[in-house]
Amino acid sequence: METQELLDRIAINVVQGRVEAEDEGFDEGFENQPAVIELVEEALENGISPSDILIKGLTSSMTVVGEKFETGEYLIPDMLASAEAVGAGMDILTPHLLKAGIESKGKFVIATVSGDLHDIGKNIVAIMLKGAGYEVVDLGVDVPASRIIETVKKHNAPYLGLSALLTTTMRNMDEVIDGLKEAGLRNQTKVCIGGAPTSQDFADQIGADKHCNDAFAVLDWLKAAA
Amino acid sequence: MNDFRNGTIVKPHERLNQEQINRLHSTSMAILADPGIWCYNQRAADLFKQHGATVWQEETPASPCWRVQFPPELITDSLKKAPSRIILGARDPANRLEIDAEVPRVYFGSGSETNIWLETEMEEHISRSDDSVIRKLPVFTKKRGSAELLCRAAHLCEQLEHLDFFIRPVNIQDPDVNEANHDVNKFFASLNNITKHVQAGLTKLESLKDVIKMAEIIAGGPDRLRENPLISFIACVFKSPLQLVDDTADKVFDIVEKTGLPVVISSSPQGGSSAPIQETGMVAQINAEILTGITLTQLIRPGTPVLYGSVAVRARLDDLHDLYGCPEFNQYNNDCAQLARYYKLPCYSSSGVSNAQTPGMQATFEKLYTHLYMAMSGAQYIHYSFGLLDRTNTFCPVQAVLDNEHIGLIKHCLRSPVIDQETAGEAVAMIKKVMTTSHRLFTRHTRKPVRAGIVSQPYRFETKTMHDTVIEKGLEYMAELEARPVRHLDADTVNEIYNKIPGLLPRLKQSC
Numbered sequence: 001m002e003t004q005e006l007l008d009r010i011a012i013n014v015v016q017g018r019v020e021a022e023d024e025g026f027d028e029g030f031e032n033q034p035a036v037i038e039l040v041e042e043a044l045e046n047g048i049s050p051s052d053i054l055i056k057g058l059t060s061s062m063t064v065v066g067e068k069f070e071t072g073e074y075l076i077p078d079m080l081a082s083a084e085a086v087g088a089g090m091d092i093l094t095p096h097l098l099k100a101g102i103e104s105k106g107k108f109v110i111a112t113v114s115g116d117l118h119d120i121g122k123n124i125v126a127i128m129l130k131g132a133g134y135e136v137v138d139l140g141v142d143v144p145a146s147r148i149i150e151t152v153k154k155h156n157a158p159y160l161g162l163s164a165l166l167t168t169t170m171r172n173m174d175e176v177i178d179g180l181k182e183a184g185l186r187n188q189t190k191v192c193i194g195g196a197p198t199s200q201d202f203a204d205q206i207g208a209d210k211h212c213n214d215a216f217a218v219l220d221w222l223k224a225a226a
Numbered sequence: 227m228n229d230f231r232n233g234t235i236v237k238p239h240e241r242l243n244q245e246q247i248n249r250l251h252s253t254s255m256a257i258l259a260d261p262g263i264w265c266y267n268q269r270a271a272d273l274f275k276q277h278g279a280t281v282w283q284e285e286t287p288a289s290p291c292w293r294v295q296f297p298p299e300l301i302t303d304s305l306k307k308a309p310s311r312i313i314l315g316a317r318d319p320a321n322r323l324e325i326d327a328e329v330p331r332v333y334f335g336s337g338s339e340t341n342i343w344l345e346t347e348m349e350e351h352i353s354r355s356d357d358s359v360i361r362k363l364p365v366f367t368k369k370r371g372s373a374e375l376l377c378r379a380a381h382l383c384e385q386l387e388h389l390d391f392f393i394r395p396v397n398i399q400d401p402d403v404n405e406a407n408h409d410v411n412k413f414f415a416s417l418n419n420i421t422k423h424v425q426a427g428l429t430k431l432e433s434l435k436d437v438i439k440m441a442e443i444i445a446g447g448p449d450r451l452r453e454n455p456l457i458s459f460i461a462c463v464f465k466s467p468l469q470l471v472d473d474t475a476d477k478v479f480d481i482v483e484k485t486g487l488p489v490v491i492s493s494s495p496q497g498g499s500s501a502p503i504q505e506t507g508m509v510a511q512i513n514a515e516i517l518t519g520i521t522l523t524q525l526i527r528p529g530t531p532v533l534y535g536s537v538a539v540r541a542r543l544d545d546l547h548d549l550y551g552c553p554e555f556n557q558y559n560n561d562c563a564q565l566a567r568y569y570k571l572p573c574y575s576s577s578g579v580s581n582a583q584t585p586g587m588q589a590t591f592e593k594l595y596t597h598l599y600m601a602m603s604g605a606q607y608i609h610y611s612f613g614l615l616d617r618t619n620t621f622c623p624v625q626a627v628l629d630n631e632h633i634g635l636i637k638h639c640l641r642s643p644v645i646d647q648e649t650a651g652e653a654v655a656m657i658k659k660v661m662t663t664s665h666r667l668f669t670r671h672t673r674k675p676v677r678a679g680i681v682s683q684p685y686r687f688e689t690k691t692m693h694d695t696v697i698e699k700g701l702e703y704m705a706e707l708e709a710r711p712v713r714h715l716d717a718d719t720v721n722e723i724y725n726k727i728p729g730l731l732p733r734l735k736q737s738c
Contacts (some may be wrong), residue, residue: 017670024674074674077669084670123665138664 003048010039010057010089012146015064017081026078027078038084040092050096058089059133080124090130092096104135105226107157109150111139113172116223118165121194125161126216134159134222145175157189161218162208164195173198174206181207190225192218229423230313230324231390231526233331234637235576238567241560247568250561253510254517255298262295262517263468267475273525274300296518304521307528308311310570312488314391314607314667315454317715318421318445320456323391323607325533325572330604332640334390334577334597334633335391336383337609337618339427343369343379343396344584344615344622348698368586368620371396373403373731382417382623385707386612386630388637391423392416393460393609395621400731407729409433410440413457414723415732417444417713425490427460428477436727437628438485443722444715451487458488460535460574460638464515465496474568475522490574491519492535496548497558499541505554509561516562520571533607534560534735535574542581548617550579551592556599563603573721575605578629583616585625585697593629624697627704631686638682 001009016025018035025031034042036058043053065082068074094104108129112119119141130136137150137155152160160180164170173193180186190211193203194217203211214219242250264284265271271292275281280295300695310327323333345367353359369375375396383389398412408429416424417440428434437457445451463474481489493515497503497508516534523530538558549555559575566573574611577600582588600608610618611633613626656671675681687699714720724735 017673023670026673026677075673077672077676080667081673084665120667123667124669126663127667217373 001042001046002048003043003052006039006043006046006048007052007057009034010036010043010053013039013056014061014069014082014085014089016029017065017078017085019081019085024083025163026074026081036089037092039131040089042129044096050093050100051102053089054093054097054102054133058086058093062086062131068211076124080127083127085131086133087127087130090133094135105222106135107135107155108134108159108160108161109137109139109148109151109155110161110163111143112141112163112165113148113169113176114142115172116164116166116169118139118195121165122161122163125163125194125212125215125218127132129218129222130217132222139186145172145179148176149179149185152180152185152189153183159222160189160191161212162191162193164193165199167197170195170197170202174209175224193219194218230276230322231320233323233333233390233606234331234601234640235331236602236604236640237642238330238563239560241557242564247564250506250510250513251568253506254514255296255301255597257468257510257514258301258518259298260295261468262293263464263515263592264391265292265294265470265475266290266472267470268292269479270470270475270522273522274671279526294470296521299470301517301521304524305517305569305571305640307524307534308520308571309529312531312533312572314333314423314425314458314488315419315451315456316421316423317456318695318713319454320623321390321422323423324567325569325606326574327570327606329606330552330567331606332601332604332637333390333607334395334601334611334637335389335423335425335607335609336379336395336568336612337393337576337614339393340395340579340614340619340621341371341396341397341399342616342620343371343375344620344625345369346585346622346624346697346701348534348701358624360700361693362695364585364701366622370399371621372400373398373411373734376412376415377734379621379623379626381712382626382704382708383612384420384422384713385710386626388630388633389422389612389626391425391607391609392420395626402731405430406433407731410436410727410729411432411731411734413437413440414727415734417441417457418720418734423456423458425458425460426461428481430479431473431477434477434484436476436729438487440723440727443726455487455531458490459485459552460490461492461519462492462535463519463533464493464495466500466515467511468515470518470522475604476524478519479526481709482523482530486527486530488531488533489523490514490533491523492537492574493519494537494539495696496546497538497540497554499546501538502630503540503554505557505561508538508540508558508639509565510534512558512562513565517569532571533574534562534566534569536566536605537576537610540560548579550581550617551595556596559596559600559605560603563600563605572607572630574602574607574609575603576609576610577601577613578611578633579618581617581619582676585615585700587623589615589675590628590632594632594636597629597632598639599638601633601640615701623703624700627700627707628687628696635682635685 314569
């Protein structure tokens with residue numbers, strides 16, 4: 001397959017939200033055809049540069065996905081499927097990009113705080129961030145403040161996202177931010193929080209940088225912060 | 227012609243057990259045996275007598291009246307002659323309805339001949355305490371029903387995807403409409419603006435031949451009309467309690483003898499005034515009345531397609547008006563649906579009437595309460611379901627649009643479950659796959675069922691702010707629907723109708 005055709009097919013499959021060959025697309029007729037994983041591997045084998053695959057195949061097509069979402073043609077699951085496809089492509093590309101000296105948009109540590117097992121919103125944010133080119137370090141749920149702080153320190157992460165769904169556990173975000181301050185990391189790490197009971201008032205109260213209602217708000221915030 | 231509208235086949239909610247059904251049946255038979263009925267139509271009385279009923283003329287009433295007492299066999303033998311399966315035709319054959327007493331396939335339609343059309347507009351209101359607060363609120367205007375509004379209603383109902391059949395929701399009260407031309411104009415205004423099944427009562431017996439002629443022209447001839455009965459009739463033959471009406475009985479004779487088209491035999495007693503308010507008495511009485519009417523049709527012509535028409539209501543006790551959206555309404559009418567199923571007769575039932583005068587929370591509650599429950603009853607043909615307010619006195623088009631949304635979601639809710647080996651295998655495979663991902667989200671797997679319509683859509687008129695905008699959004703959607711082209715009859719058909727049928731209003735032709 002020619003380089004341009006291969007990149008176009010990667011882009012189409014991102015728009016279709018297809019990670020691997022067995023996935024259905026948004027439109028009919030894609031089943032069992034190579035999807036993002038197979039096509040990215042083929043592109044690397046064909047010697048296409050990782051940065052071309054990244055920019056011309058994976059990330060540029062997310063603009064199309066965003067437009068389709070804006071017009072109502074796509075729903076959240078379609079958007080997430082596309083972001084997931086980009087993320088799967090990024091997993092394959094990352095070592096090649098690093099070799100070529102190309103950095104990700106930045107490391108983003110994300111966690112649901114101690115005492116809380118809810119993670120749907122947090123997972124959606126993680127998928128979207130990965131799809132947007134961030135390196136996501138997802139610590140999962142019920143994560144103690146000490147572990148979050150250690151991870152931020154270890155990765156020298158510029159971004160941290162904290163999630164909580166309970167009024168009883170949202171207070172534990174406070175402990176994380178205090179811990180960052182004590183560890184001398186607060187100035188180098190921007191913190192956003194989210195989850196149903198949280199608000200911008202609460203973010204201000206505990207000293208977080210931003211409250212985000214959803215994954216789109218996180219991306220907007222990152223864009224503004226960049 | 228094998229296509230029909232997709233009704234919703236439900237698993238019927240059975241309020242009554244078999245013993246209770248038998249009890250209600252035997253109570254109806256006991257009522258028909260003694261006291262029997264008060265029959266004000268001599269032909270009907272003679273026909274009943276000829277088939278074994280005990281008949282004698284009452285001495286006292288001013289109008290001639292015959293008392294008729296029925297042996298149970300006369301009723302039950304007649305019921306066996308009525309078909310269980312009826313096809314209701316339509317201008318567009320894809321809009322035909324398959325009504326089968328043994329299949330709880332539910333259809334919803336409009337009704338029923340209100341005098342008031344309630345127009346709705348949004349108006350801006352400024353808060354007295356804070357003039358920066360401006361709210362759009364609905365303002366309602368009552369209009370007298372007219373032929374033009376009936377055309378508009380038919381066109382709107384054509385566009386409402388969950389409305390399966392059309393009974394005119396507004397009466398025509400134009401100055402140039404009289405008893406003689408009422409029927410032809412109401413049927414023409416309907417048929418020229420909707421391609422779904424059209425059903426109505428007959429105002430004047432003498433109009434029947436012109437109405438049939440009109441339908442034959444539209445269908446493509448007499449035989450084609452019988453194959454595709456795009457109109458049918460409603461005959462409320464009983465004035466409760468237990469009085470068979472002379473005029474309506476004559477209409478039943480003519481409809482059955484001369485047309486062969488389907489007819490609803492309906493009764494609408496009011497529990498607490500024209501029937502007992504207690505469930506047993508109400509249901510046994512309405513059942514006796516409907517069965518007598520159906521018996522009459524089968525004695526006139528065995529095999530006449532007929533629907534068991536139950537519109538059981540109860541009185542409110544502060545003013546003795548009908549009370550809709552109440553538990554008894556559901557109980558009575560669910561019982562009737564079960565009785566119709568017991569007799570293997572297709573059931574014409576009711577849901578969606580509100581006591582409220584305008585759209586709003588009360589109307590929504592009362593309508594949904596009966597829409598859902600009566601759909602669950604498995605009655606095949608549910609009328610009254612779109613736009614009725616102020617009991618059955620007002621038709622509000624935007625309310626019909628809101629009802630369409632409710633009914634769509636109810637139809638979706640009552641779809642048969644698809645749980646089988648295939649879906650079970652798919653479920654396990656999907657769960658295994660998702661559990662291998664870091665996010666453990668099933669969102670990717672919602673895409674296909676959403677696009678296939680297996681997953682419902684959110685409420686179309688949902689409000690996402692602190693200010694309720696449901697009616698405003700309903701009006702916007704109604705404007706879209708009304709702007710769509712009208713599916714008129716073709717010009718040749720209209721010309722032929724106007725050449726052959728007297729009494730049609732010229733302006734109805736010009737508007738097509």
